[in-house]
Amino acid sequence: MTFVARSVRYVLRKRVRTIVLLIVLTIITASMLSTIAVSRAAQQAAGRIEKEAVGGFVLASNLQGSMLTPRGGGMVRPADVRRIAQLPGVDSYMVRQNATADLVGANVAKVPGGDDYDATKEQQFGNAANVIGTNDSSKLNVFTSRTLGMAEGRHLKASDKYTSMIHEDLAKANGLKVGDTLTLKANAYDADNESHSTATVKTTIVGIFKGDSARKVSSRAELTANTIYTDLDTTRDLYQYKDSKEIYQDATFVLSKGVDVEKTMDAAKKLPVDWNNYQITRNDQYSSSMLHAARGVRSMMRGALIGVTVSAVLVL
Incomplete structure (x- = not known):
């Protein structure tokens, strides 16, 4: 058998x-x-x-100090950013510059289920979007943490001029795609627009991103779909910043591999910078x-x- x-x-x-x-x-x-x-x-x-993890730190305005915009945003000076960027071990840096702009020939996304603005606010900010100018969108926390991701196109880089990245919901609602033109007009009612600029900038869409935050929103200004990322030339022109008057919301410094973050931060604190107006913190806690x-x-x-x-x- x-x-x-x-x-x-x-x-x-x-x-x-x-x-x-x-x-x-x-x-x-x-x-x-x-x-x-x-x-x-x-x-x-x-x-x-x-x-992917890299050591680094963030330079931002001291919330207890006086260096804040009328809306409470940061007022980081470019000269101070350049000083820190020259420290040994600093590989690159990314800055953010905020603006509020109306869409021209397009409409912002609305909060489902009702009106979120009264008549006055509707007239002033009804079609306004949050504009964030940056020299490297790939290093923004919302992208490095994968809260947002690219759906089409590419990230913004330092050499870009008059370019933008928009959310896929905003693109779909307005029939926009990579390569199209998106026109932005500075909102004169924004408190941070101290020159009351109404400058118009035409941008070329180079990227479309996707994703959303988990927080509950109460107005269209809080919708991720109404956040537009642009290069720094765009935000500068929108708010008509004068020479030596330009400001950033904050600056993130990326260190070379193997460079000690704490030692570099200590070296930064010894530079001729008014540290009463700034705070510096590590940004690698997430990773x-x-x-x-x-x-x-x-x-x-x-x-x-x-x-x-x-x-x-x-x-x-």
Whole structure:
């Protein structure tokens, strides 16, 4: 009698035992495969985070000080940014410059389910969008944290002039695509528009982004779809900043690999900058916490795999 024939006869004779063993082996195999899959996924995630994580810090206005715009925004001076950017170990930096602009020939997204502005506010800000000028949109926290991501096109870079990135909802509502023109007009009613500029800037859409924040919004000004990212030339021209009067909301400095963040921050604090008006903080807490979480999951899965293996041996 062959081995296969004997096996078949044993299975038919010991049906209950065979079914029980099949169930036990299936459960053990599925548990081990699931544990290994989760462990490998956590390892890959940790690897990606380690690869993308860079040390750095943020220079912003001291909220307890006087260097704030009428709307409470930051007033970081370009000269101070340049001083810090020249420190050894600083690889690059990213700045943000805020403006409020009306869309020309397009409409902003509205909050579903009712009117969020009274008659006066509707007349003043009914078609206004939040404009954020930057020299490198890929380094903005909303993109590095993957709250937002690119749907089409590319990020903004330092060499761009009169370009923009818009949300996919705004693009869809207005029939816009990469390569189209989006015209912005400075909103004279914005408190930060101290020159009451009504300058108009035509921008070329180079990117369309997707995603949204988890927060609940109460007005159209808080909608992610109504945030437009542009290059710095666009925001400068919108608010007609004069030489030496330009300001940034904040500046993020990225350090070269292996450079000590704390030592570089200490060196920055020794520069001839009025630190009573500024605050400087690390900006890598997000990546550090994510890396710690991924390593924690991997460690937990390793323990679970050992537990499943021991249990399997005992059961069998």
